[in-house]
Amino acid sequence: MASQVGAPVATSVVAFDVLGAGAGAAGTFASFGKFLVVAREIGFVAQDAASPSLALALAPEIEVGFGLHQIAWAMAEFDGSSAPLRVRAVVHHGVVFRTVLKGQVSYVGSAIRSTQSALRRAPEVGGLMATRDFVAYASTLTGLPFSLKALNGTAAIDGMRQVVFSDSAAAAWPAADRLPSADPAFGEFVKRRLAEEIGPFAGALVDREMLAVTLATQMVTALGVHVDGRAKRADFERDVQAYIKSRGQS
Numbered sequence: 483m484a485s486q487v488g489a490p491v492a493t494s495v496v497a498f499d500v501l502g503a504g505a506g507a508a509g510t511f512a513s514f515g516k517f518l519v520v521a522r523e524i525g526f527v528a529q530d531a532a533s534p535s536l537a538l539a540l541a542p543e544i545e546v547g548f549g550l551h552q553i554a555w556a557m558a559e560f561d562g563s564s565a566p567l568r569v570r571a572v573v574h575h576g577v578v579f580r581t582v583l584k585g586q587v588s589y590v591g592s593a594i595r596s597t598q599s600a601l602r603r604a605p606e607v608g609g610l611m612a613t614r615d616f617v618a619y620a621s622t623l624t625g626l627p628f629s630l631k632a633l634n635g636t637a638a639i640d641g642m643r644q645v646v647f648s649d650s651a652a653a654a655w656p657a658a659d660r661l662p663s664a665d666p667a668f669g670e671f672v673k674r675r676l677a678e679e680i681g682p683f684a685g686a687l688v689d690r691e692m693l694a695v696t697l698a699t700q701m702v703t704a705l706g707v708h709v710d711g712r713a714k715r716a717d718f719e720r721d722v723q724a725y726i727k728s729r730g731q732s
Contacts, residue, residue: 488579488580488581488582489579489580490577490578490579490591491542491577491578491579491580491589492542492575492576492577493525493539493540493541493542493575493576493578493589493593494539494540494546494549494550494573494574494575494616494619495537495538495539495540495573495574495575495576495578495593495594495596495597496521496537496538496540496550496553496571496572496573496574496597496610497535497536497537497538497571497572497574497594497597497598497600497601498517498521498535498536498537498538498569498570498571498601499535499569499570499601500535500567500568500569500570501567501568501569501570501606501608502566502567502568517556517557517559517560517569518536520552520553520555520556521536521538521553521556523552524538524540524541524544524549524552524553525538525539525540525541525544525549526538526539526541526588526589528588528589528594535601537594537597537598538553539578539589539593539594546620546623546626547623547625547626547627547628550573550610550628550645551627551628551647553571553610554610554628554645554647557569557571557609557610561608568608568609569608570601570604570606570607570608570609570611571601571609571610571611572597572600572601572604572610572611572612572613572642573597573610573611573612573613573616573645574593574596574597574600574612574613574615574616575593575613575615575616575618575619575620576591576592576593576596576597576615577591577592577593578590578591578593578594579591596613596615597613600613600640600642603639603640604639604642605633605639607633609644609645610644610645611633611642611643611644611645612630612642612643612644612645613640613641613642614640614641614642617630617641617643627647627648628645628646628647628648629645629646629648630643630644630645630646631643631644631646632644668698668725668726669688669689669692671722671725672688672701672705672722672725673685673688675718675721675722676688676705676708676709676718679708679709679710679714679718680708680709687705687708688701688705691704691705698726701722702719702722702723702726703719705718705722706718706719
């Protein structure tokens with residue numbers, strides 16, 4: 483069955499690799515796998531099976547500021563837990579095509595190849611960088627939680643800039659509402675609490691919804707419908723919301 487290629491879509495694409503990940507680097511793939519889970523929740527991921535590198539085409543419905551905020555958060559988590567390894571990433575904006583093969587959606591197009599090419603040319607400084615095309619695109623947007631600055635100590639390459647998040651970024655998209663998969667303890671809490679209402683099937687429901695939703699607060703509505711009785715449903719939703727609130731204060 484041939485894949486069906488849809489109309490062109492303009493979106494942002496992020497390509498990643500790992501600095502310091504030489505052959506056989508201990509724990510590289512395991513640590514990068516955790517990062518991969520976050521990436522898959524906000525777009526289509528094309529992964530190189532032979533190395534810790536990937537390209538992520540943001541789903542067109544994902545607001546670019548939010549998407550990059552989640553990516554930056556995941557990168558920081560990886561860098562903090564996998565030192566001396568560091569994630570290097572480049573974001574580009576261009577055209578991709580949505581394809582469907584046997585019900586599976588993916589993206590192809592020049593923007594993905596351009597982003598991967600830009601990553602290969604990028605300096606080995608770690609962090610998130612932006613191509614000239616993304617810089618031009620970002621200039622048309624307002625309210626972004628980041629600024630685009632010259633690369634420190636590195637000559638600009640094709641107009642490339644560093645993506646720097648402001649101190650107010652957490653207020654724009656607080657940690658309390660980050661992607662559900664970013665906090666395994668959150669998933670375990672919801673499973674235990676939902677199991678009190680519906681029994682052992684709770685685990686499977688939570689795992690499914692964690693792959694389907696974008697924000698932690700969306701879990702409340704998605705799972706609440708499985709709880710019978712208005713009072714019990716309200717109790718469940720209140721407990722999960724309280725956990726989400728405490729999550730942002732930790």
